[in-house]
Amino acid sequence: MEGFATWDDFESARPPEQRGSAFACADPTGRGPRLFFQRVPEGKVVKNRLHLDVRVGTGLVGDERLAALEAECTRLVALGATRVRLLTADEDNESCLVMQDVEGNEFDLD
Numbered sequence: 001m002e003g004f005a006t007w008d009d010f011e012s013a014r015p016p017e018q019r020g021s022a023f024a025c026a027d028p029t030g031r032g033p034r035l036f037f038q039r040v041p042e043g044k045v046v047k048n049r050l051h052l053d054v055r056v057g058t059g060l061v062g063d064e065r066l067a068a069l070e071a072e073c074t075r076l077v078a079l080g081a082t083r084v085r086l087l088t089a090d091e092d093n094e095s096c097l098v099m100q101d102v103e104g105n106e107f108d109l110d
Helices: 007-013 062-078
Strands: 022-025 035-038 052-054 082-087 096-100 106-109
Parallel strands (some): 052 106
Antiparallel strands (some): 022 035
């Protein structure tokens, strides 16, 4: 799929029922993290008001991606996080690791 010049171009190409369901903020210098917000159909399972996906495997696929995710998981577990489960790659998404912070809030290593 080709990219879009602007977020508005992308948004207008989506089906009407999906418009307004995802947003991203990026540091124009490229040094800071990208923040991506999306609505999901699932009901709230834990107390999260915000679910973070932490990018650690950008541009990596397969075993290289899993190694990067596992290395960051190990680092975060040593700081008090909990590994919840590995979501393996499928037709639409690469693998990610579901984690919890020390208060039980879920986040993904993506």
